[in-house]
Amino acid sequence: xxxxxxxxxxxxxxxxxxxxxxxxxxxxxxxxxxxxxxxxxxxxxxxxxxxxxxxxxxxxxxxxxxxxxxxxxxxxxxxxxxxxxxxxxxxxxxxxxxxxxxxxxxxxx
Amino acid sequence: xxxxxxxxxxxxxxxxxxxxxxxxxxxxxxxxxxxxxxxxxxxxxxxxxxxxxxxxxxxxxxxxxxxxxxxxxxxxxxxxxxxxxxxxxxxxxxxxxxxxxxxxxxxxxxxxxxxxx
Numbered sequence: 001x002x003x004x005x006x007x008x009x010x011x012x013x014x015x016x017x018x019x020x021x022x023x024x025x026x027x028x029x030x031x032x033x034x035x036x037x038x039x040x041x042x043x044x045x046x047x048x049x050x051x052x053x054x055x056x057x058x059x060x061x062x063x064x065x066x067x068x069x070x071x072x073x074x075x076x077x078x079x080x081x082x083x084x085x086x087x088x089x090x091x092x093x094x095x096x097x098x099x100x101x102x103x104x105x106x107x108x109x
Numbered sequence: 110x111x112x113x114x115x116x117x118x119x120x121x122x123x124x125x126x127x128x129x130x131x132x133x134x135x136x137x138x139x140x141x142x143x144x145x146x147x148x149x150x151x152x153x154x155x156x157x158x159x160x161x162x163x164x165x166x167x168x169x170x171x172x173x174x175x176x177x178x179x180x181x182x183x184x185x186x187x188x189x190x191x192x193x194x195x196x197x198x199x200x201x202x203x204x205x206x207x208x209x210x211x212x213x214x215x216x217x218x219x220x221x222x223x224x225x226x
Contacts, residue, residue, distance in 0.1 A: 034214065043113070043200050043217035044152065089152065096142065096165055097202075097215055099152040 003027045004092050006100035015109050019077040023090035023100050026071060030092035035064060035075045038087045038102070047088075048075070080107045111135045113218035115201050121224045122191055130186045130221045132201030141184045142202040142215060143176065145169070152200065158184065191225045198222050 005024045013019045021035075031052045036044035050057040050064045050073065057064050063076045077084055085107050091097040114133045122128050134141050143155040156166040158176050175187045184203075188195055199222075202215040 036217070041220070041222070043115075043219045046214055046216060049214055091152075093215075096154040096157055096167075097144070097152075098154065099144075101151050 003030075004090060004098045004100040006090060006103050008103050009101070010104040010106070012106045012108065013080045015082055015107055016079045019075075019080045019084065019105055019107065021075040021077075021088050021090070021103050021105065023073045023075075024071060025073075025092050025098075027092065027094070027098075028071070029094045030098075032093040033064070033066060033073050034091045034093065034097070035062075036089045036091060036099075037084075038089060044089060077105075080105075082107050082109050113201055113203055113216055115199075115218035115221050117221060118219065119222045119224075121226065124193055124225055125190050128188050128191055128223065130188075130199050130201075130223070132184045132186070132218055133182050134184055134201065134203030135205075135216060136182070138203035138205050138216075140164075140204045140206075140215075141176075141178070142204075143186045144200045144202060144217075145197040146200065146220075147194075147197040155186070155199075188223075191223075193225050196223055196225045 003026050034049040035047040037047050038044045048059050048062045048064050050066050066073045087102045089102045090100045116131045141158045144152050146152045154167050156170045157164045173189045177185050198220045200220045201218040204215045
């Protein structure tokens with residue numbers, strides 16, 4: 001099932017710089033998109049979401065962009081902090097959630 | 110802040126045994142879900158539950174699996190006869206309401222790590 005793909009398994013960023021995490025999807029029925037953050041041995045923690053009728057949603061240091069024509073969404077974290085280091089999953093919703101594989105973000109001090 | 114809780118945090122069982130994983134969703138939520146994550150793989154949808162019945166299930170959710178909301182608070186996942194490949198982290202999630210944007214945000218529990226020997 002490759003309906004949601006995160007092609008970068010890992011990303012390394014310097015503290016204070018921007019982190020950009022990318023996600024592609026194939027199913028045009030998805031109408032809601034979410035980003036989750038996950039630490040080892042914990043459940044995914046909701047971070048930010050965006051409805052398919054919008055192209056941008058911002059919450060503090062986190063901004064999600066949606067390009068419906070390209071079936072692409074991205075999460076921008078600026079400025080990045082060491083505490084942001086975690087696995088980030090994008091998920092697309094049409095009722096149930098379909099997750100990407102995750103991207104391991106490491107923010108170096 | 111209300112949260113989804115799950116018990117036990119870890120469970121070790123012998124192949125062929127039955128296990129019951131328990132979840133307490135957030136109290137005013139109406140939709141409930143089970144997901145699993147096999148080590149090193151994606152988080153995968155298993156089943157969704159609304160109004161005391163299954164609303165959707167994946168191919169993974171075969172006859173060995175069942176879900177129940179035995180009372181007003183608990184939501185359980187039962188695996189009747191566990192297999193080695195059932196070893197995974199099992200996450201429960203809940204969401205407040207129906208297909209409104211706010212309702213789509215699913216809140217996850219911390220997970221139960223199941224190991225089948």
